[in-house]
Amino acid sequence: MTEGTGSGDGSSTEGEQVTYLEAIRQALWEEMKTDDRVFILGEDVGNYGGAFKITEGFLEEFGDDRIIDTPISESAIVGAAIGAAQMGLRPVAEMQFIDFIAPAFDMLVNFAAKVRYRTGEGAGLVVRGPCGAGARSGPFHSQNVESYFANVAGLKMVAPATVRDAKGLLRSAIRDPDPVLYFEHKHLYRRIKGELPTGEEVEVPLGEARTHREGSDLTVITYGSMVHKAAEAADRLAEEDGVELEVLDLRTLRPLDAGAMVESVKRTNRALVAHEAPGFGGFAGEITAQLNEEAFEWLDAPVRRVTAIDTPVPYSPPLEDYHLPQVEDLATAARWLLSY
């Protein structure tokens, strides 16, 4: 898979083709090189170089004060990141799989998210980890956790879909003065490649959506790996039906770029919201509600969602494929909306 050729990707500069995983590694490496306040802590991030080898070679370069191998203690990892952030450091805490953020829920929801509001002293930290399904890894190595945190004021959340955004959003997240959850999709790690400019910084601010593919007939609002499935569905409908879907990649979930969603839907008059997590209580519900409030008059059809079915993520390939929203589901839903 290669990245979409959408107009908003901005990857036209001369540069090298790198993977999504390499983009994450570069962002971490460069931020650590340029800012000695940045440090990484997590399980197996040092000696082993991270479960996915993202921090391979970091320990040798930066030493064990800045690359900290921790016990299997997600609460202590995030807790230490909060304290260090409050002292002016810029911690990047790794969850080996984002599913394991659950033991740190208290620290994120009750400490990190609320500390600026309560005390005026913020905590600029990043918690990053591999999210998402498709790797045949079962219920505890496949989840998408954004909606668990979506209702908590004080947390920011990003979910890059492209190589460029993987790098640019991580850079912005590390520099941000508030807690940012960075969801990197493990299925994209080595499957997508994109061009990164050499010798210049990739700047992707938090809170700005990106038009992955332009279209005039329907807007697919999505993020993370579903951006690529949406683009595939769009290509299919263009070829088979002669319609043009717009694919809006939110990139940041909080703060949400509601303006970009509303602007696009006001042009296309139809909206399909897609994500890989189950639908019930999922992030698509929030998007749907906002479109209802801000763009109802422009809609020619109800907003529909395409999401995973409402189950844990199963292990066996046919089960997992059934669980996950597929290109076919997106195409069917888009056709339903277009014929409404």
Next chain:
Amino acid sequence: MSTLSATQLRELYRYLYLTRALEERFENLFKQGQIVGGLYRSLGQEATAVGSAYALGEEDWVAPSIRDLGAILVRGVEPRLMLRQYMARDNPMTGGRDNTTHFTVPELGILGPISPLGTQISVLNGVALAFRVRSEDRVCLAYQGDGASRTGAHHEGMNFAAVQDLPMVAVLEHNRWAFSTPSDAEAAVEDWTDVAAAYDVPVEQVDGNHVLEVYDATRRAVGRARDGGGMQLVVAETYRMLGHAQHDDQEYVPGEELEAWRERDPLDRYEAYLDETGVADGERRREIRDDVEAGLDEAVQEALDTPRPEPSDAGSRVWADEDGPRVPWTRRSPVGYDDAPADVPPAARETGGEET
């Protein structure tokens, strides 16, 4: 015994008395409806908080629990600000957004706790990591009740500090009760210093109602931590003399046990010590108490004269770079069809724009 000067010994008395007197003011203000929500007192435990905090240096950091008002006062937060904080008045620590001891004051080295218990050590570990990476000779001290020390977060924090050899002192306040649950139902250990073995950290057991013993033990622990000795534990044996909060009449506590601990009241015992040593006789102590009370009279009045926060303050300071205050749309006036959506399409305006 400690090498404190007579002036310091009198200062300790002042903090012990101030802690108790301020909490008595709190209780009256609570009964008058001036303090809202919950009020948690540290009666009987004042020596643990005051003596341990007194053993820290100015540059060190501390994470109090709810019964560590004494430690906060020793760190230098003024009683007038504590009154404004407890009374939900405008104040520089929280602006009324959180209650009790839940605030952070970086310049005084205070890291505010949250209500989910046992979380302080983990967060202080990050403060200690910052000290280490900057090669600073500073120490962290976290307070944990015996109940709080039964959480997973506490164990993770203790273990992390021990593994990383961080300059951390945990003061375990063994006050016998976690709300209504006695400590023998909280843990199977009888001697709470046994818990140190799991982390392989040095531990000292101390009479938590004896302010100088607490001071001495903590001073030793802080010294070891500062000298690279890593995580330290101090188990302070004390007793919670009142219910969990004001609503709790503590009827589950055996009367004779309470009576026995009343005999060991930390203020009474310290007064006896000051008498014996001649550091502060009855007259001298009365002067200190009168001075504290006069200060509290003024502080209470100041707090009563301080307004509560503006309601709309609730809508700001969630993020550093937020794009304006949060106002419920139902309170943006006037709410009408023409005013609500910024730009309805012309067709809709023609058909629906008129009030029906």
